Amino acid sequence: MKYLITCVFMFWIVSLLSQNKEVLYGLEETPQAMLLNPGSRISYEYHFGVPLLSHIHVNGGSSGVSVYDIFQESSLDINTRISNKIFELENTDFFTATQQLEILNFGWKNKKNYYFSGGIYQEFDFILYFPKDLAILAWEGNANYIGKEFNLGEINVSGDLLTVYHFGVNKKINKKITVGVRAKLYSSMLSFSSTSNSGTFVTIPSESGDNIYDHIVSNATINVNTSGITSLSDLDTRTQVINKLLGRSFFGGNLGIGVDLGATYEINEKWTASASILDLGAIFHKKNIESYQVSGEYNLDGIELLFPPLGNGDSSLPYYEDLIDDIGAAFTIDTIYNSYIQMRPVKMYASVKYNFGQAIGGDKTCNCLKMGENQKYNQSIGFQYFSIIRPKGPQIAATLFYYHRLSDYFSVKATYTADSYSYSNVGLGLITNIKMVNFYIVADNLQWYSNLAKAKSVSLQFGFNIIIDKNE
């Protein structure tokens, strides 16, 4: 248990939360913005990402506790700090981690001004909701909680490792509207989830009066779905595991389909709105499936001795063995090999921005920044909305941002986000376009970069692309 707690806390350190990319959204200089809104405005002719280096994204955190909260140098005992946090956190608090590595990204504009783009990226996504009741039970036991129902349904965890193949098309259909759609093929390497659980455990004064208490497990149902995991346990070496996962990443795993939709609407010269919906799809788990279901209920009230008149050599009654057998019989454990469908975590972005600053345009004689034909001003401020559908409901973030194109080759975007983790998340994105080389780096929770331990979440994304604009 101690190792588990330590691992959870260290996890925040090495895997820097949610899938919100509030800084990258709307940064139309980078092709990766199309993955957040397939209806982004595109001002270049071709692009291709540097393989394995075009988008690296690590993101993780917790909604209610930071590493510093637990491991700070303090005269207060660490066990007291953990205990305080266990009671402070709610069962809606969560720990999450997301990692993405773009393997391939390319795009081109055809003669009819359709912009086609495609690529491959690998993604790991994990979320664990804090099982508060079970944490209290593990931390303090039940002795001081007579009558309290511990909710077994708080067990809620899921994780996925998958490869995503995508291809999209983007089109500016008139002066105001740009739309895009992206088809996705998911190849799941491994997946686990336990999200539909129920039941309670309670210790109450005995109702029958037979003994002092009744320890009652009621309507317990625990489901665990796995795919691609049990077959890995048969492998002996790490190399075999990696080779197996790589095989699945290339259409060898469980497949799924999805779609991204997006649009940008230029309301007028000053105002622009955009919105997108991502990962509207599902993975169909049919291979290497092993799911488990434990269900039952039991009332434990100790061992009743009957004092039978036994003769010499007679054995006593098998009270304890019968008790264990009864408990075992009360809970059925089924291993299920049926296929199942797993919905992808749907993400939504929406944005509205006000453009201002230095007027620019497409006229080559104009002493202005090369912003592409759509951009009229080199600065903007705006508001963004993000939500992601998680097992216990949507997680929402709201962002205020300021964007400034400082020159032809350098742009910055600063964000202030309120989300499930913090109401004061400051982010910054830097984008350069030097010749054809596009480099971007974005990060959030910058106010904690002097001491990441105090951050409840940290996100970092960066990458290199080659962008070709015939107008340059």
Add this chain to the structure above:
Amino acid sequence: MKKKSHLIFLFTAVILLFTACVKDTDFDQSDDILLTPAIVLDFLFFNLGSENFTDIGVNNLVVSDTTFFDLLIEDFTIDNLIKADFYFKNTNSFSIQLNTQYQFLDENNDVYYEIIIPVNSGSLSNPVITEHIEIIEEGTIVNLTKADKVVVNVIAPSSLDNLDGILNLQSKTIYYLSLEQ
């Protein structure tokens, strides 16, 4: 010049982003993390009448029963149990005092811990409750975790052949655990 200053700004910002640090923390404190749950579980219970004595024989003064209790010798218990509080609630309607004896034995029937509780006499109309708390502390808890069965003896000082009554036992145990590295 402007381009140069932008590049310097970019370079500096990238360096800063990749040189974020973690400080004012002490991860060695993980060695001090200690889970100390107190788990209460029902223990034994019974209802004993005079027939339990007389079924064995006339003037029989002792009845016994035995149950295995492997919970005590599980590795998890041996490694983490630091204290156990046993609570016994005896309700006696026999008009004589009884003695109850709980012996914790290992597989060779060697006694590792013993609890003897004199139970006060009562009456059918007025059963008397005798409570007993046995606290087994760190020094002796190791004996408890060597025993895999419990023998319960109920001893009468004189024959119950012509006596009506019930001895009722209810009991619970609070197991204090200490889970550390």
